[in-house]
Amino acid sequence: MTNSDERDPYLELLDADDPVPLVNRLREEDPVHWVPEFGFWFVTRHDDVKRLFNDPENVERDRRFWEHYTPAPEGSMRRWLDEEGMGSQGPEHHSRVRRLVSSAFTPRAIGRMEEQIREVVDRFSLPLRGRHGEVIDLMGDFTSRIPNVVISRITGVPPAGDGEVRFASLAQEMIRAFFPLAKEDAIATGEAAFAELAPWVREMVAERRRSPREDLVSDLVAARDRDEALTDDEIVLLVTLLIGAGSETTAMGGLIMIGTLLQHERELERVREDRGLLPSAVNEILRFGFGGPAGIQRYAARDFSLRGQQIRKGQMLMLSFAGAHRDPSAYPDPNVFDIGRDAKDLLVFGNGPYYCLGANLARQEMACMLDAFLDIVPPGSRLREDLQFHEEMGLFKRPTNFPVEVAKA
């Protein structure tokens, strides 16, 4: 699609205000596109993305299959997660751990989580209500705070009130060590954060073995499947994974949700008038808003061909959310944002054996945040245009704050 002096379209979309037209063009003209600067294939068709989530013969999730993989130092968190993590010990081990974790997500546990989400959302949203005529930071005071506290309540780490603020910063520091282009100092800070968090979780596991309580760690300790149980190490890894996988993603989800609705006033007023639309609005936001350069990585387990491209063993493939979710063969009028659509076959939580364990939780959190947001922000409120962005790339381009002018009463 490019000639030699044209800039690679993937690099263009990294900088574009609206990357979707470029993604759409790639899907039409070059749906499996090689990005030489980063050394990966950018895959943009819905059916290819979905199939690759379910294709263990050709692709692996384990990043040790990547041709440029260099192991982190012995004894580090990243090395431990790469070698012992849920996805690193073959499909049988992975499905055993998934079965055990799923058996901890009983209806009783899910009911408890719903209550915890509501309490946490109320705690952060009530002080923001009635601030007519003011500018409020809906990122710093709302979307960034909630998922972290929810995950801490759900896992029970740390016990309520005890070290919550420290936990929030440790969790965030740990996650930054996994950002695709993390710098050396962010990696070192993340490792130090994990060194502080892990003993906290380990002590809790030991304590819950002695005296179980109403929390997820107790449920994981009690989980049984065909006479098997999770080991202490597996629980520490899992809780770390839940903290990592559940905070930043859902915080970004909340932010994307609010931003998208503020840019589509008619749809915002539609959900305000009919809150029965909350679940389908969340699905449509997950379809429409999660995009740009972000995607999920897979690594070729052998040489194979895809849409005429020769993929070599060890190469990385980036499965594009925006590519899949704006594909007209999967969604009619894909570039129209319609909260009544109730989008199906979403790939933002993956698909197949590694499908996100927190998908329902994330949807619930987002619906609850949206419900509260409608009570914080009356019609006529608007996003200020002076957004600043973080330099380091996470899964998404992240603003440093999100100032919203709340309309006067």
Ligand code: HEM
């Ligand atoms: C909007 C929010 C979220 C998004 C977009 C998201 C996205 C994803 C995706 C795409 C995967 C699959 C990765 C792959 O196939 O390689 C995944 C896996 C996972 N997610 Fe989420 N997630 C979200 C929220 C959460 C939450 C709240 C939790 C937990 C509390 C969670 C826990 C997990 C876990 C444990 C896995 C690994 C599953 C496995 O290996 O079998 N996620 N997530």
